[in-house]
Amino acid sequence: MTEPGRQAVVCVERLSKYFGSGNARVDALIDINMEVFPGQVVGLMGPSGSGKTTLLNCMACILEPSGGRLTLDGEAVYDDHWLKADLRRLRLDKIGFIFQYPNLLPFLDATDNVAVVLHLAGLGAAAAHKRAVELLDYLEVGHRKRALPKQLSGGEAQRVAIARALANQPRIILADEPTAPLDSARARIVMDLLRRIAIDQSAAIIVVTHDEMILDRFDHIYRLRDGRLETDEVTRAPVGADY
Amino acid sequence: MNLAYRDIKHNFLRFVLTNFGLSLLLGIVIMMTGVYGGLIDDALRQARAANADLWVVEAGTNGPFAESSRIPGDTRELVSRVYGVQRAGSVTYQSVQTELNGAPHRLFLIGFEPGRPGGPRQISAGRNILRSHYEMIVDRSAGLALGQEVLLGTRDHKFSVVGLMRNEVTSSGDPVAYITLRDAQALQFELAPPASRREQARGGSLETNDQINAVIAKVSPHVPVAEAAAALSRWKHLTALTQTQQETLLSKFVIEKARKQQLLIMVLLVIVSAVIIALIIYTMTMDKVRSIATLKFVGAPDRTIIGLIVQQSLSLGITGYVAGLALVFTFRPFFPRRLVFDPESVVAVFAITIVVCLAASTLGIRLALRVDPAEALSAAG
Numbered sequence: 001m002t003e004p005g006r007q008a009v010v011c012v013e014r015l016s017k018y019f020g021s022g023n024a025r026v027d028a029l030i031d032i033n034m035e036v037f038p039g040q041v042v043g044l045m046g047p048s049g050s051g052k053t054t055l056l057n058c059m060a061c062i063l064e065p066s067g068g069r070l071t072l073d074g075e076a077v078y079d080d081h082w083l084k085a086d087l088r089r090l091r092l093d094k095i096g097f098i099f100q101y102p103n104l105l106p107f108l109d110a111t112d113n114v115a116v117v118l119h120l121a122g123l124g125a126a127a128a129h130k131r132a133v134e135l136l137d138y139l140e141v142g143h144r145k146r147a148l149p150k151q152l153s154g155g156e157a158q159r160v161a162i163a164r165a166l167a168n169q170p171r172i173i174l175a176d177e178p179t180a181p182l183d184s185a186r187a188r189i190v191m192d193l194l195r196r197i198a199i200d201q202s203a204a205i206i207v208v209t210h211d212e213m214i215l216d217r218f219d220h221i222y223r224l225r226d227g228r229l230e231t232d233e234v235t236r237a238p239v240g241a242d243y
Numbered sequence: 244m245n246l247a248y249r250d251i252k253h254n255f256l257r258f259v260l261t262n263f264g265l266s267l268l269l270g271i272v273i274m275m276t277g278v279y280g281g282l283i284d285d286a287l288r289q290a291r292a293a294n295a296d297l298w299v300v301e302a303g304t305n306g307p308f309a310e311s312s313r314i315p316g317d318t319r320e321l322v323s324r325v326y327g328v329q330r331a332g333s334v335t336y337q338s339v340q341t342e343l344n345g346a347p348h349r350l351f352l353i354g355f356e357p358g359r360p361g362g363p364r365q366i367s368a369g370r371n372i373l374r375s376h377y378e379m380i381v382d383r384s385a386g387l388a389l390g391q392e393v394l395l396g397t398r399d400h401k402f403s404v405v406g407l408m409r410n411e412v413t414s415s416g417d418p419v420a421y422i423t424l425r426d427a428q429a430l431q432f433e434l435a436p437p438a439s440r441r442e443q444a445r446g447g448s449l450e451t452n453d454q455i456n457a458v459i460a461k462v463s464p465h466v467p468v469a470e471a472a473a474a475l476s477r478w479k480h481l482t483a484l485t486q487t488q489q490e491t492l493l494s495k496f497v498i499e500k501a502r503k504q505q506l507l508i509m510v511l512l513v514i515v516s517a518v519i520i521a522l523i524i525y526t527m528t529m530d531k532v533r534s535i536a537t538l539k540f541v542g543a544p545d546r547t548i549i550g551l552i553v554q555q556s557l558s559l560g561i562t563g564y565v566a567g568l569a570l571v572f573t574f575r576p577f578f579p580r581r582l583v584f585d586p587e588s589v590v591a592v593f594a595i596t597i598v599v600c601l602a603a604s605t606l607g608i609r610l611a612l613r614v615d616p617a618e619a620l621s622a623a624g
Binding site: 053057060062063088089091092093097099100103105106107108112115116117119120121125128148164176 | 244246249250252253254533534537538539540541542543544547616617619620
């Protein structure tokens with residue numbers, strides 16, 4: 001699905017991952033190829049154990065693949081071995097991650113949960129706070145900026161988590177079942193939000209999901225089964241055509 | 244953004260309760276240093292109170308505290324005539340037990356010659372001994388008041404309290420009391436009336452033995468103490484000990500076992516504290532595994548994680564230490580024996596607390612650094 005004249009933000013080539021060795025070897029990913037372009041929201045679907053989260057972890061540079069090549073934002077980061085020494089910095093600068101559950105730090109309020117990522121990136125306290133508040137307003141949870149995670153509803157907490165993922169303006173946003181704890185109406189709202197972010201920030205968004213109700217929110221869907229890419233479907237018109 | 248502070252603020256009640264427990268533990272460590280300091284200080288006080296340059300005792304003994312020493316009562320006159328000796332005074336030491344209001348009271352009696360070396364260092368209330376008999380200056384810890392009368396000796400002589408001192412106790416915690424040398428000698432050697440009659444019947448002597456335990460000598464500032472000691476050592480029946488030697492005898496030998504025992508208890512307490520602090524930090528880290536995984540996932544460097552744990556560990560240690568110190572000083576007056584804190588030992592315990600906290604936090608740091616960022620992906624949090 002290479003698009004001439006556009007560079008993929010995420011490019012996965014022949015990526016494989018296995019665990020164990022010999023008879024105990026389990027192939028979690030086998031020769032995965034995929035590309036995600038700026039502004040795209042891509043779905044990664046498949047039954048449990050199909051390798052979705054493993055693929056997401058490899059793309060998040062949390063898990064080292066066993067072979068293949070991975071390019072993030074035009075920079076080759078893996079080619080049969082890690083090419084970057086500081087993967088932590090790479091994650092901080094280029095990747096935003098939205099977890100299945102918000103995973104907000106319980107001892108920080110909504111603003112600081114967003115600002116903490118900015119601090120880690122080296123932004124000063126005032127600037128980090130200002131940007132965090134802007135992001136919360138953008139995600140329409142600005143009125144809850146002083147609330148602790150336990151005081152937020154599920155939808156509000158997930159929005160704060162999305163704000164945290166966006167804090168450093170990453171080109172790549174990886175989401176692991178972000179709508180799982182939400183009802184279908186809120187799930188659609190979150191997916192629409194992700195689409196808006198993809199377009200506004202020209203980011204590539206990859207969403208692992210089981211939720212068939214949100215399929216129409218994806219530009220592209222990859223289906224995995226037993227570690228192999230089964231189908232590769234285009235579900236929407238090219239980015240920007242109808243949104 | 245200080246994550247450690249935010250976490251403490253968020254779990255403030257838990258922090259306060261943990262801290263309270265830790266402060267009790269550290270309070271006991273601090274208290275033990277006070278007991279240890281008190282033991283040494285009390286032991287040395289007896290020797291230091293005399294303000295001596297030289298202690299003249301029975302030949303071949305380490306008297307009068309480490310060993311028994313008996314020398315003739317006129318030794319003081321001999322010592323006074325030795326070259327370099329400016330002033331000298333005879334002293335006796337003895338422990339007595341008397342009853343006050345039906346309760347037994349132990350006293351450590353020092354017999355001295357008023358106006359000569361060997362008397363009380365400082366009187367906090369009342370006056371010095373002016374009469375030659377039956378007056379007493381006693382430490383406040385005896386619980387006696389000025390003017391109160393105390394029965395001493397086999398013949399129940401009434402001694403009147405004319406002066407009070409502070410912090411003059413023996414290494415075993417008994418309050419010190421000063422009386423005149425003549426009274427002390429009488430108490431030491433006089434017999435109870437029945438025993439006296441029996442002694443008289445068998446033709447024994449009824450004269451008081453004019454014996455003393457030591458002579459305290461002050462040496463002229465123009466004469467080296469060692470020179471005066473050497474001159475005194477020429478007397479075959481006497482031994483001259485310098486003040487330093489006397490203090491060494493007291494601190495190294497007289498209270499050696501008690502000192503070592505308390506030191507060992509202190510070391511054990513520090514080890515117990517270290518284990519408990521380590522467990523507290525470990526448990527606190529365990530509670531934060533998910534947050535740590537999330538932080539690592541979003542790109543937090545190891546130093547941020549280490550900083551979080553070390554800062555919390557130090558916060559616990561420092562506040563626990565301060566609270567422990569406050570507790571000890573609050574309850575200090577209620578201890579039956581003196582707690583003596585010198586600045587060095589207070590600082591040393593603080594330094595040990597910091598080192599223990601840093602060492603204890605390594606267990607938590609080890610756990611935190613081994614947390615897989617991917618744990619942030621698993622299960623609800």
